[in-house]
Amino acid sequence: MKNLTRRSFIKTGTMATIGMGMLSDPGYASEASAKNVRIAVIGTGNRGTGHVHNLLTIEGVEIVAVCDLEEIRARNAADLCVKAGRKKPAIYAGDHFAYRNLLDKEKTDAVIIATYWDSHTAIAVETLNRGAYPGIEVPAALTVEDTWKLVETSEKTGIPCMMLENWSFRQDNLAALNMKRLGLFGEIVHCHCAHSHDCIDHWFFDSKTGDQRWPAEYLLKYNRDQYPTHSVGPVISWMDINRGDIFTEIYSTASASTGINSYFNKKFGPDHANSKIKWKQGDIVTSLLKTRSGKTLVINYDMQLPRPYSNRWLLEGTLGVYDEEKSSIYLTDLSPKYHEWEQWKPYEVQYNHKWWQADLSSQSHGGTDYVMMNEFINSVKAKGPAPIDVYDSAVMTAIVELSGLSIEKNAPVPFPDFTKGKWQTNKPYFALDRSL
Numbered sequence: 001m002k003n004l005t006r007r008s009f010i011k012t013g014t015m016a017t018i019g020m021g022m023l024s025d026p027g028y029a030s031e032a033s034a035k036n037v038r039i040a041v042i043g044t045g046n047r048g049t050g051h052v053h054n055l056l057t058i059e060g061v062e063i064v065a066v067c068d069l070e071e072i073r074a075r076n077a078a079d080l081c082v083k084a085g086r087k088k089p090a091i092y093a094g095d096h097f098a099y100r101n102l103l104d105k106e107k108t109d110a111v112i113i114a115t116y117w118d119s120h121t122a123i124a125v126e127t128l129n130r131g132a133y134p135g136i137e138v139p140a141a142l143t144v145e146d147t148w149k150l151v152e153t154s155e156k157t158g159i160p161c162m163m164l165e166n167w168s169f170r171q172d173n174l175a176a177l178n179m180k181r182l183g184l185f186g187e188i189v190h191c192h193c194a195h196s197h198d199c200i201d202h203w204f205f206d207s208k209t210g211d212q213r214w215p216a217e218y219l220l221k222y223n224r225d226q227y228p229t230h231s232v233g234p235v236i237s238w239m240d241i242n243r244g245d246i247f248t249e250i251y252s253t254a255s256a257s258t259g260i261n262s263y264f265n266k267k268f269g270p271d272h273a274n275s276k277i278k279w280k281q282g283d284i285v286t287s288l289l290k291t292r293s294g295k296t297l298v299i300n301y302d303m304q305l306p307r308p309y310s311n312r313w314l315l316e317g318t319l320g321v322y323d324e325e326k327s328s329i330y331l332t333d334l335s336p337k338y339h340e341w342e343q344w345k346p347y348e349v350q351y352n353h354k355w356w357q358a359d360l361s362s363q364s365h366g367g368t369d370y371v372m373m374n375e376f377i378n379s380v381k382a383k384g385p386a387p388i389d390v391y392d393s394a395v396m397t398a399i400v401e402l403s404g405l406s407i408e409k410n411a412p413v414p415f416p417d418f419t420k421g422k423w424q425t426n427k428p429y430f431a432l433d434r435s436l
């Protein structure tokens with residue numbers, strides 16, 4: 001970053017002042033009550049167990065119940081609480097509806113839902129109807145109809161409903177959001193994002209046997225962006241979606257499906273059943289979304305080819321561009337050399353978000369999961385709005401079904417307005433940072 005010239009310093013300083021006036025804190029942290037919040041965790045597999053670990057590091061939380069289809073998993077999660085010196089949570093297990101007993105018997109303030117995708121919405125709706133906050137793993141729903149159910153139930157009950165999209169809380173993404181809100185990128189014009197994560201060798205299938213795990217079913221039945229929320233999470237705030245702008249349409253297209261067969265052929269041989277199956281899911285899905293004000297966004301689903309992890313976030317405006325994959329930035333008013341990239345890291349430090357003041361690097365996902373859960377818990381303690389509201393959760397979630405519909409029709413499809421017009425007057429909300 002070059003030393004600020006007088007012109008750019010005044011400009012940045014002015015933006016910072018405007019920023020301070022414009023940004024206000026959602027305020028839930030300051031109102032938090034001293035009482036422990038009573039939490040249940042439904043679905044204690046990999047991710048649910050991770051949430052239990054995280055919750056045990058947050059003050060003022062009591063895990064009162066755990067639930068899983070498999071009793072052993074619920075027991076393991078309960079044991080973690082005991083090992084941490086906490087009261088043993090009640091255990092619910094045995095079938096797909098054991099969670100209903102839990103919701104009926106335990107008076108919870110919030111419920112973390114980390115089950116298979118097909119049960120997220122039903123459990124969340126029942127949680128809302130009992131007056132507790134659902135924190136739903138990604139994606140919150142699989143259809144637009146179910147997404148509307150979440151929006152309408154949250155509106156009817158007045159209880160916030162948050163999808164636990166952790167990448168929205170990443171330190172780099174939040175610093176970029178702070179900078180965007182200070183006007184350093186000018187007017188935002190275009191963004192790009194991806195979920196490039198080879199999950200064939202471990203998540204969709206068992207790595208040792210190659211057996212299908214539960215998510216593999218979706219690769220057989222659908223061709224769509226199966227997992228858009230990690231890529232699009234931070235981007236919706238960069239683009240002011242639901243707060244001054246809105247997605248109007250989505251056009252998606254898919255490549256051929258060859259990665260899964262190729263993986264099985266190479267690792268398990270041509271006779272393995274998964275080498276021969278005709279998978280419906282294309283390897284790369286590219287979606288192009290347009291907004292009412294004319295911004296564009298490209299999203300890539302990319303989870304079945306061998307490759308290192310990447311999100312390829314790109315934020316481009318009239319005064320500059322941030323490229324996450326290059327870890328680089330170029331700003332007209334601040335970069336030392338005309339049209340030359342400079343390192344991103346000093347900017348991340350300078351515009352560090354207030355949620356990232358402590359060193360959290362030893363926590364899961366480098367601290368991101370802790371920051372997300374801590375903010376969710378703060379909102380529950382204060383009975384305030386959740387850090388990600390139901391409308392933002394809905395927009396991220398709806399891409400699953402809409403991308404599939406667009407691929408099927410080979411045409412753009414309209415994007416629903418989950419806010420029912422409120423996007424025109426809603427003010428920026430997610431992660432407002434008064435410390436700027």
Ligand SMILES: NC(=O)c1ccc[n+]([C@@H]2O[C@H](COP(=O)([O-])OP(=O)(O)OC[C@H]3O[C@@H](n4cnc5c(N)ncnc54)[C@H](O)[C@@H]3O)[C@@H](O)[C@H]2O)c1
Binds near residue numbers: 042045099114119165
């Ligand atoms: N945010 C992230 O970084 C991240 C990472 C991994 C997974 N996830 C999400 O977390 C969720 C769980 O994924 P996972 O990898 O932990 O899967 P998993 O298979 O390890 O765990 C899912 C658990 O849910 C249980 N379950 C399913 N239906 C249930 C029901 N009706 N009642 C009670 N228990 C039920 C299963 O028995 C299993 O133990 C998914 O939505 C996934 O997309 C998110």
